Amino acid sequence: MAEKISYKSVFFNPLSKDNPVVVQILGICSALAVTAKLEPAIVMGLSVIAVLAFSNVIISLIRNTIPTNIRIIVQLVVVAGLVVIVNQLLLAYAYDVSKQLSVFIGLIITNCILMGRLEAFAMSNRPWPSFLDGVGNGLGYTIILVIVAFFRELLGSGTLFGCQVMPQWLYNHGYENNGLMILPPMALIVVACIIWVQRSYNKDLQDK
Amino acid sequence: MRPYFEDGGRLHAFRSVYDGFDTFLFTPETTSHSGTHIHDAMDSKRTMIIVVLALVPCLLFGMYNTGYQHWLAAGQGVGPFWTMLLYGFLAVLPKLVVAYVVGLGIEFVVAQWRGEEIQEGFLVSGILIPLICPIETPLWMIAVATAFSVIFVKEVFGGTGYNIFNVALVTRAFLFFAYPASMSGDKPFIARDSILGIGGDVPDTFTGATPLGQVATMAGDAMHPITGVTGAEVSQWDMFLGLIPGSFGETSTLCILIGAAILLFTGIASWRIILSVFAGGAFMAWIANMTATPTYPVSFLSVGDQLCLGGFAFAAVFMATDPVTAARTTAGKYIYGFLLGVIAIIIRTYNNGYPEGAMLAVLLMNALAPLIDYCVVQCNINRRARRARLNS
Numbered sequence: 001m002a003e004k005i006s007y008k009s010v011f012f013n014p015l016s017k018d019n020p021v022v023v024q025i026l027g028i029c030s031a032l033a034v035t036a037k038l039e040p041a042i043v044m045g046l047s048v049i050a051v052l053a054f055s056n057v058i059i060s061l062i063r064n065t066i067p068t069n070i071r072i073i074v075q076l077v078v079v080a081g082l083v084v085i086v087n088q089l090l091l092a093y094a095y096d097v098s099k100q101l102s103v104f105i106g107l108i109i110t111n112c113i114l115m116g117r118l119e120a121f122a123m124s125n126r127p128w129p130s131f132l133d134g135v136g137n138g139l140g141y142t143i144i145l146v147i148v149a150f151f152r153e154l155l156g157s158g159t160l161f162g163c164q165v166m167p168q169w170l171y172n173h174g175y176e177n178n179g180l181m182i183l184p185p186m187a188l189i190v191v192a193c194i195i196w197v198q199r200s201y202n203k204d205l206q207d208k
Numbered sequence: 209m210r211p212y213f214e215d216g217g218r219l220h221a222f223r224s225v226y227d228g229f230d231t232f233l234f235t236p237e238t239t240s241h242s243g244t245h246i247h248d249a250m251d252s253k254r255t256m257i258i259v260v261l262a263l264v265p266c267l268l269f270g271m272y273n274t275g276y277q278h279w280l281a282a283g284q285g286v287g288p289f290w291t292m293l294l295y296g297f298l299a300v301l302p303k304l305v306v307a308y309v310v311g312l313g314i315e316f317v318v319a320q321w322r323g324e325e326i327q328e329g330f331l332v333s334g335i336l337i338p339l340i341c342p343i344e345t346p347l348w349m350i351a352v353a354t355a356f357s358v359i360f361v362k363e364v365f366g367g368t369g370y371n372i373f374n375v376a377l378v379t380r381a382f383l384f385f386a387y388p389a390s391m392s393g394d395k396p397f398i399a400r401d402s403i404l405g406i407g408g409d410v411p412d413t414f415t416g417a418t419p420l421g422q423v424a425t426m427a428g429d430a431m432h433p434i435t436g437v438t439g440a441e442v443s444q445w446d447m448f449l450g451l452i453p454g455s456f457g458e459t460s461t462l463c464i465l466i467g468a469a470i471l472l473f474t475g476i477a478s479w480r481i482i483l484s485v486f487a488g489g490a491f492m493a494w495i496a497n498m499t500a501t502p503t504y505p506v507s508f509l510s511v512g513d514q515l516c517l518g519g520f521a522f523a524a525v526f527m528a529t530d531p532v533t534a535a536r537t538t539a540g541k542y543i544y545g546f547l548l549g550v551i552a553i554i555i556r557t558y559n560n561g562y563p564e565g566a567m568l569a570v571l572l573m574n575a576l577a578p579l580i581d582y583c584v585v586q587c588n589i590n591r592r593a594r595r596a597r598l599n600s
Contacts, residue, residue, distance in 0.1 A: 174346050174348070175348075176349075176387050176389065176390065178352075178386040178387070179385060179386050179387060179388055180382060180385045180386035181386070183385060189360060
């Protein structure tokens with residue numbers, strides 16, 4: 001180990017200061033696709049946490065035996081195997097949600113966060129910090145997904161987890177759900193707002 | 209009063225608000241005195257006021273037409289002229305107020321917060337927003353959409369003059385995609401309720417689709433006649449005058465042409481853009497008409513109808529010419545306008561889901577305008593570089 005790393009910063013940095021979505025701008029594609037409702041967003045987040053944590057651990061365990069020139073292929077095989085397992089689990093135990101998520105569980109393989117963490121962290125660190133790093137980054141991703149999905153579902157459908165939240169009297173007075181919130185562009189704008197809020201709190205993230 | 213707002217004055221924090229009102233209608237006569245550049249007193253505030261003046265014919269006609277359609281729909285024939293005008297005025301006034309209060313409110317707050325002068329760009333947007341919305345759009349929707357587009361289209365890019373997209377059109381696009389039920393179809397284009405006892409009540413079952421909306425849902429091999437609210441056929445002359453259901457201020461091609469004349473005479477709008485938008489629209493409408501098929505009923509419309517109906521003319525004169533979002537090079541203006549006209553007619557004709565394509569066409573071309581300018585400038589640089597090589 002080249003330098004000593006604190007487990008705490010490995011786990012907590014990705015939650016806000018080094019968030020994979022709003023600071024590194026990775027994994028935006030799935031943030032657009034699965035955040036129209038809260039439920040699929042949370043399931044997607046959990047799947048990414050699981051895949052990220054375990055692929056980090058596995059890669060970290062075999063990091064010294066992987067030949068450098070084929071490491072990407074090895075990483076992809078590990079991630080693909082885990083994604084298939086997660087997909088089968090979802091099909092078995094949460095069929096409806098996995099129908100909604102459709103191809104996006106499979107597309108976790110191409111999620112930039114995964115390859116990024118494997119290359120940048122797991123390849124050069126021990127299994128335990130790699131596991132923490134995976135869980136931390138997955139959580140950071142999930143938090144953003146849940147925030148975006150909360151606003152999109154609340155304003156776009158008037159519901160949370162499928163339950164009606166907007167009171168009926170609002171509708172009687174002419175309120176209507178905002179159809180644009182369901183469409184992907186608003187996910188980008190909500191993510192942009194989160195970035196805006198976060199950068200105005202963390203001054204050191206602001207571009208000079 | 210001014211000393212209070214100077215540096216160190218008691219009310220210094222509100223300096224930008226004071227400046228905004230101080231120079232509201234009369235421009236300070238400060239012109240540049242040195243250097244090689246010449247400025248006249250024509251600043252953006254004066255420009256905006258002239259655009260607003262050019263919009264007044266459309267606004268007045270929109271008021272009249274709102275009353276006219278309402279009277280017809282309520283089954284009372286044609287009412288007295290002034291009463292109908294008053295009805296339309298009362299119908300649109302709340303929308304104007306809401307658009308201005310929300311939009312200017314945000315501009316004031318942002319200007320104070322950044323310590324800048326208040327930008328006057330919203331003077332035009334605020335009057336455009338009610339003009340391009342259906343008369344029955346709920347006020348809170350206008351407020352939400354205005355706030356959205358002022359913040360996300362204008363202020364985050366740095367305020368007036370830095371926006372990529374036309375603010376008023378983004379407001380309408382937001383409304384169109386967010387609340388489709390209230391923004392299209394055959395309900396929202398006719399004012400339905402009496403206001404302050406003026407006008408009658410329109411029955412709930414009454415429907416009055418815009419001409420383009422009617423055409424888009426037509427079936428069969430040939431054109432059916434376009435009908436007005438009473439079911440009578442609409443003549444070409446009515447379409448030109450604008451006595452048809454439609455968004456508030458964009459029905460009358462005549463008034464739009466008057467506005468265009470004002471803008472062109474004062475040199476504010478670019479005649480190149482207006483001309484090429486109409487050329488592009490006419491060209492595409494002609495192609496569509498040549499290859500008309502029943503699958504796309506709008507393609508049966510003649511070239512003249514295509515240019516008169518819907519928001520095409522309004523978009524060509526007031527939206528496409530927005531100097532901030534349009535192309536800036538001379539050749540670029542021709543390309544920008546021509547493509548805009550072509551795309552507007554393509555969307556309108558070949559997508560039956562969107563009866564009007566002018567809004568989307570302008571926004572699309574807004575996005576492409578910098579690219580067009582870049583290509584034109586690069587072409588020019590290359591041409592000159594070649595000439596320089598030949599000469600040396």
